[in-house]
Amino acid sequence: MADSPREGKVARPPDFTQLIDLASEFVGGKILFATDDFFAPAENLLKRDNPSFKEHEYTEFGKWMDGWQTRRKRIPGHDWCVVQLGIQGVIRGFDVDTSYFTGDHAPRVSIQAANFEEDKQPEIPQREVRTGAAATPEEFEAISELKSDDWSCLVPMTELTPGNPASSHNYFPVTSQQRWSHIRLNIFPDGGIARLRVYGTGQKDWTAGDPKEPLDLVTVAYGGACVGFSNAHFGHPNNLIGVGTAKSMADGWETARRLDRPPILENDENGILLVPGCEWAVFRLAHPGVITQIEIDTKYFKGNSPESCKVDGCILTTQEEEDMVRQKWDLPGHKWKPLLPVTKLKPDEMHVLDSLTPELQDVITHAKFTITPDGGVSRLRLKGFPSSICLLRPREKPMMRFSVKAGFRANL
Structure with a gap:
């Protein structure tokens, strides 16, 4: 029994x-x-x-x-x-x-x-x-x-x-x-x-709507999802891609304070904090696409927003994603390509930033949002255009648009 x-x-x-x-x-x-x-x-x-x-x-x-x-x-x-x-x-x-x-x-x-x-x-x-x-x-x-x-x-x-x-x-x-x-x-x-x-x-009907209007490709409303994170002490990263604006700090992603912070903090020559650690969250896009604009909102996080952040993207098959989940997202560095370089963040403010890779060949299926050293963010929007892709060998650069290869599971 x-x-x-x-x-x-x-x-x-x-x-x-x-x-x-x-x-x-x-x-x-x-x-x-x-x-x-x-x-x-x-x-x-x-x-x-x-x-x-x-x-x-x-x-x-x-x-x-x-x-x-x-x-x-x-x-x-x-x-x-x-x-x-x-x-x-x-x-x-x-x-x-x-x-x-x-x-x-x-x-x-x-x-x-x-x-x-x-x-x-x-x-x-x-x-x-x-x-x-x-x-x-x-x-x-x-x-x-x-x-x-x-x-x-x-x-x-x-x-x-x-x-x-x-x-x-x-x-x-x-x-x-x-x-x-x-x-x-x-x-x-x-x-x-x-x-x-x-x-x-x-789940969204991707055939509907204006093809010239950028869409938030990571929002939960269309099928985006968090598939891995380093810390979620005060709020899950799925909150970042939630519907509408945040209602309070509880409606965002906030990590615990990292214990490996130096006793006395210092900046580098660019004004970025010199700290050894960071926190991160990985998201599967609702649809493979090209990211043209990134919005990062630290609303309500007035004394606990991150010092800086960056966003990277990559192409992963379903099997690769499952493998990465088992490996705690210890993904080889060459898989990721930068969408947003290290950028300083302000407390309680909306940041609207251009992506580094607006060309058609820079299609991604997953995005990694990294904050340094820790803290809270209320919303992340990755706006762009849905696109088909092919599965490429590492470092291979396409020069045209491709079709989805059999075996890739998109949330269509």
């Missing part, structure tokens, strides 16, 4: 939880419909913060809970809600979190999904966030336009664990490679769930 998690011993989260939460209100996710919001509204499911518990707090409808909680059902059927993802993309896994719902959690759950093109989505009236209420006949009629009963099933009906500290996270991996825009969360028959995390990668 397999060991079950014991009280106080939390199981290690699966790898997909390192991806972006496509449903978070932070990236624009929203609840379109819920059958019932009696004790707590479904909007709580999409909060970015971890759930909390206030032992002695009550509302006029009952115990205050930080999640979605429906009334005890006394009519036929079950409760469900519809979520419009903030970022449309490929879903790698779910976390149905029942934290603090110990005697009133939803006993079972299933999850369905659908994909609607933006110009083909039915018009759903904006929902009012409220407690103590159930969906009106008019709301049922409006949501029926989505025909959510017939959506694809990503998670079949499965029992949930109650919200004890060691067992509140219910993880469900997903193998589908399809692009999704909406989620239907079914609970059977009623109860409470604290959070719904929909982990995955964004």
Whole structure:
């Protein structure tokens, strides 16, 4: 018999939880419909913060809970809600979190999904966030336009664990490679769930849009992802490529202070700090491309921004990326080519910089952002133009545009 998690011993989260939460209100996710919001509204499911518990707090409808909680059902059927993802993309896994719902959690759950093109989505009236209420006949009629009963099933009906500290996270991996825009969360028959995390990668239709307009090729909204980093003590590097501007220091990448800093700091002849160490993060672009402009925003980092930074790029196959992850990104120096030389950074400021390599032959698939010696940055934008590539031998320089070689996995 397999060991079950014991009280106080939390199981290690699966790898997909390192991806972006496509449903978070932070990236624009929203609840379109819920059958019932009696004790707590479904909007709580999409909060970015971890759930909390206030032992002695009550509302006029009952115990205050930080999640979605429906009334005890006394009519036929079950409760469900519809979520419009903030970022449309490929879903790698779910976390149905029942934290603090110990005697009133939803006993079972299933999850369905659908994909609607933006110009083909039915018009759903904006929902009012409220407690103590159930969906009106008019709301049922409006949501029926989505025909959510017939959506694809990503998670079949499965029992949930109650919200004890060691067992509140219910993880469900997903193998589908399809692009999704909406989620239907079914609970059977009623109860409470604290959070719904929909982990995955964004996916963009690269044939749409103006080909003359540069795009941010690294943003999570299009499928960019952090695939390696040296330190993430105060914030994950995925925050760097997040949607919109940073909301606070917590919405950036910040490292611990390096312990190998000299006791007394000195500059070189160019005004750059003489320190032995640095911190770095590697990103897979959403699409291979040519980077023409780099934006580095240190907003909110007023006393803890890096002294300087640089950006390098390279071409890697899927297999090479996997090898580098295993090797902690100890990549031979000749693979990297400079996109931005060592550049001094200012605190709490947007830096807009031209790339060193705007020529068509300088296509990259991965970028490495290095800060010296440590500190925090809120956003990194690598703007340019998507392009096809070939896989080249080291130091071989192409003189024309190429097609993608079989075996290269781009996020198309």
